[in-house]
Amino acid sequence: MRKYVIMGVQGSGKGTQAIRLCDGYGLEHISVGDIFRWNVQHHTKLGAQVKRIMESGELVGDELVETVVRRRLGEHDWNHGFVVDGFPRNDRQAEFFLESFDIDGVINLEMPDAEVARRVLSRRFCSQCGLDYNLIAHRPEAEDRCDVCGGKLVARADDNPEALAQRLADYHAKTAPVLALFERKEFIVRVDATQSKEDVFTDIVDQLGLPAAVVTSN
Numbered sequence: 001m002r003k004y005v006i007m008g009v010q011g012s013g014k015g016t017q018a019i020r021l022c023d024g025y026g027l028e029h030i031s032v033g034d035i036f037r038w039n040v041q042h043h044t045k046l047g048a049q050v051k052r053i054m055e056s057g058e059l060v061g062d063e064l065v066e067t068v069v070r071r072r073l074g075e076h077d078w079n080h081g082f083v084v085d086g087f088p089r090n091d092r093q094a095e096f097f098l099e100s101f102d103i104d105g106v107i108n109l110e111m112p113d114a115e116v117a118r119r120v121l122s123r124r125f126c127s128q129c130g131l132d133y134n135l136i137a138h139r140p141e142a143e144d145r146c147d148v149c150g151g152k153l154v155a156r157a158d159d160n161p162e163a164l165a166q167r168l169a170d171y172h173a174k175t176a177p178v179l180a181l182f183e184r185k186e187f188i189v190r191v192d193a194t195q196s197k198e199d200v201f202t203d204i205v206d207q208l209g210l211p212a213a214v215v216t217s218n
Helices: 016-023 032-041 045-055 062-075 092-100 115-120 161-185 197-208
Strands: 003-006 028-031 081-085 104-110 123-125 132-134 188-192
Touching: 003 161, 003 188, 016 028, 016 081, 016 104, 016 197, 028 062, 028 115, 032 045, 032 062, 032 081, 045 062, 062 081, 062 092, 092 161, 104 161, 104 197, 115 161, 161 188, 188 197
Parallel strands: 003 081, 003 104, 028 081, 104 188
Antiparallel strands: 123 132
């Protein structure tokens, strides 16, 4: 059983690399962001709460995040292990995590803030079908129009320079003590996330000492 935490600032590719690890090694991807997005899309009570917070440009509160992760891990559907994405976000949550699970490694995807801004502010999604785009890596065939349904492409309400700057400042302030704690107690893999997706994945696998992945996703 393999149990990993993947960390990295918004836009560093955490979700992409977590999914590849899970596909390749039979692990369960536990993404706080995906859980919140599902609730927003399905108009649940939790989703309405998260949407209000996101539109204000702030991060979802630590207590709410911790509750969601506790509940998800409590389902115990991760027979071969898991990759947690988006948690822990402070030293108290990190302590809880270390006390509850024998973590095999912490993957930290490192990226300069300027590159984060370039990537995040290029994100778009279809206002009709919800398909994600990126004007750097995944441009639509017709400008500002979805390739699938023709819907208008728009930016997320919180993908603007002011909100991003606030999120980055908050992330760095909270993440520094978490990384310091994991550095003392756990094995941290530090990866340059400005590399190509393939090179980032290869770097992660090599540093973790994993065998070749059985299955990988693009």
